[in-house]
Amino acid sequence: MPSLSIVIVAKNEAQNIADCVRSASFADEVIVLDSGSTDGTPELARAAGATVVCTDWPGYGPQNNRGIDLARGDWFFSLDADERITPALAAEIRAAIERSDVDGFRVPRISMYCGRFMQHGGWRPDYTRRLARKDKGRFTEHFLHANLQVQGALGTLHEPIVHYSFRTMDAVLEKLNRYSSASAKDMTAAGRKGSLSRAVAHGLWAFFRTYVLRLGFLDGRWGFMLAVSNAEGTYYRYVKLWLLQQQGEAMEPPQA
Numbered sequence: 001m002p003s004l005s006i007v008i009v010a011k012n013e014a015q016n017i018a019d020c021v022r023s024a025s026f027a028d029e030v031i032v033l034d035s036g037s038t039d040g041t042p043e044l045a046r047a048a049g050a051t052v053v054c055t056d057w058p059g060y061g062p063q064n065n066r067g068i069d070l071a072r073g074d075w076f077f078s079l080d081a082d083e084r085i086t087p088a089l090a091a092e093i094r095a096a097i098e099r100s101d102v103d104g105f106r107v108p109r110i111s112m113y114c115g116r117f118m119q120h121g122g123w124r125p126d127y128t129r130r131l132a133r134k135d136k137g138r139f140t141e142h143f144l145h146a147n148l149q150v151q152g153a154l155g156t157l158h159e160p161i162v163h164y165s166f167r168t169m170d171a172v173l174e175k176l177n178r179y180s181s182a183s184a185k186d187m188t189a190a191g192r193k194g195s196l197s198r199a200v201a202h203g204l205w206a207f208f209r210t211y212v213l214r215l216g217f218l219d220g221r222w223g224f225m226l227a228v229s230n231a232e233g234t235y236y237r238y239v240k241l242w243l244l245q246q247q248g249e250a251m252e253p254p255q256a
Helices: 017-023 041-047 060-070 087-096 169-189 196-213 216-251
Strands: 004-010 029-034 051-054 075-080 104-107 109-113 128-133 137-139 148-150 154-156 161-166
Touching (some): 004 017, 109 216, 161 169
16 A cells, blocks of 8 residues: 655644644654744644654745655655645545556645635635655745646546635735745746836736636625735735845946
8 A cells, every 4th residue: 555644844833733733644654844933833743643853944845845855655745734634535635546547636725714715716626736656746946836746647636625724814914924025036036027017907907806707706705805815915926026126226336
C-alpha cells in the first residue's frame, strides 16, 4: 500500500493547528513546518501527533518544498493550517493514491468568509492542486501564490477541503494587508508594472467579476462584501506594486 505524508506550513496558528493536524491523522505521517511561532503552535502540533520542524520563512512555495523533501511517504498532500480534511475526503485520498495511472490530483475547496461558507463568487468549486507523488510534484517558488506543479497525469477528487479562511472581518482586513504586500513582491519579481490607474481598473474589474460574472450576488449581503474585499485586495496589490517601483526609482541617483 502506498504511504502518504501530509505537509502543513504554519506560523502563530494556535487557533487552528490542533484541529488541522487531527484532520490529517489518517496519513502515515504529518509534518508541520513552523516558522517562528510565539503562541505555542509547535507544542500544540506535537501534542496532536505531528512531527514539527522549526525553520525560517522563505515564502509559501519554498517552505512547502522543504516539507516535500522531508516527507517519507510515496505521496504527499499539502494542507494549510486553516484547512481541514473531512473523513470523506480522507477516504477518497486513500483510494486515489492506490491508482497507478495518475501522478497528482486537484481538490475542490469550500471557504469561509466572515463566518459563512461561500457558494459563489468563484469560491466554489475552488480547485487547487494538493496531492502528488513525491517524485512528481513540486511547488513554484512564488513568495505568496505558489502552486503545485505535477509532472504527469492529473486527476480530480470530488470531496472538498474545508477552508476556514476568514472567520471574522478582522481576519479579512489582516490578510488583505499581508497578502497584498506579498503579492506585490511576487509581481515585482515577475517584472509586472503598476500604476494608480491600473490599480483602480483592476479593482473595479475584480468587483464586477466576483459579484456579477461569478454570481456572487447569489450569496446575498455576504456576496457583496466578498466582492468589495476582492476589489480592495486587488487595488492595494497594484498600488503597492506601483509604490515599490516608485521607491526604487527614488533611490536611483539623478542623472548628471
